[in-house]
Amino acid sequence: MEIRVTGEGGLLLAGDDDFTSFAVAVEANARCRAADALRPIARLDGESNAWIDPEQLRGLAPRAGHPEWEKGFSAMVAYAERKGWVDANGAIRAHIVEREPVVAQMPPVAVDDFKQAMRNLAGGVAIVATGADSGRRGMTVTAVTSVSAEPPCLLVCVNRSAEAHDVIVANGRFSVNLLDVDHKELALRFAGQDGTKGASRFDEGRWGTGALDLPVLEDALCAIECELMASHVVGSHSMFVGSIVGVDSRAGEPLVNFQGRLQTLEAA
Template identity: 40%
Template sequence: MTKTLEAAMSAAVPEAAAFRDAMAEVASAAHLVTTSGPSGRAGMTATAIASVSDAPPTLLACIEAGSRTLAAIEASGFFCVNTLSALDYELAGVFSGRAGISGEARFARGEWITLATGAPVLKSALVSFDCRLVAAHPVATHKVLIGEVVALGGGGAGEGLVYRKRRFGGF
């Protein structure tokens, strides 16, 4: 074993703030995760989204365990991942809570439709993945949601919206 590897293995686990600072260096696509149900529509900005499989089409989304959106997704059993274009920069801020707007009021901006599940689909999204929730796994402070994609939407144009260094930008 090399000395560098030994040093890395014996190093202390990074503190939360140092980890968040390190993750701020990672560029990630910006998405709106949305759902609807008895309590109305809910949604949030998310970057922790990834494909899982294409047979069947499946993706994952990581959402903070105390999130109102997570509770609504678990209650409804479905969600939509809307991948944002740089033109939807303002919506990313609205759904992240930075604009001080919450709940149903967030949906006053943008044009919304539904597909198979009834989750809100942003018409200007580059792509939208309409999902049926198939699993929710608690991991530390979050839940990892597994969604089977039952319909695709979107069709917006332009560059993708990316989150890096704690800000949104087009790339």
């Protein structure tokens, strides 16, 4: 089993059903990106070793949760414990090795072409929030989607450079607040358009505190409280999967992002 740091700064899990070895493989063209790519899931120990959070590792494994995979994974962790390769917090030690980059069959499209294509994908606008008091952080997102009804969970994509990103990882919980058309100015504020940062963004809007001690927007179309159950790093973003533990919905008209503009569903 290898956690591979790709040349684009993403993370992939190769050989996820091979429990006889465990390593972090950094592609030769990704050395300068390796530390940033690994930060959400690992603690680096010099240049030779990384201590991997097992729950974050599960977030990279497509078959995590399947009985056979879990059996093999548990056996691997037990072996590592006997060898002294598991620390007091349960993190698993992995050697860092270098690999030749995987050659893609075709190069990806240009970034500008990608962005132009995604402008045609209409999406509901939400504010993702976490933390308490002066530690509150939040950001406007459109990359939110349902994942499963059993158990109820959703996925949200957060840029790893966003100030809310590391706070979500540290807290292990977040809220997703689906916005009404009347929240356009609030959406722009949490997108950084007015220059505010940190907890000061919450000075505007009807913000309350949910059951998980999270910021929730009291007049949102729906305020959803989540516990972080998995994360997966892809390029510049982390995909956070949240187990939904609370919802509070009301009637209204959604705010929609389409062609680079925040507008009503009818206009979009």
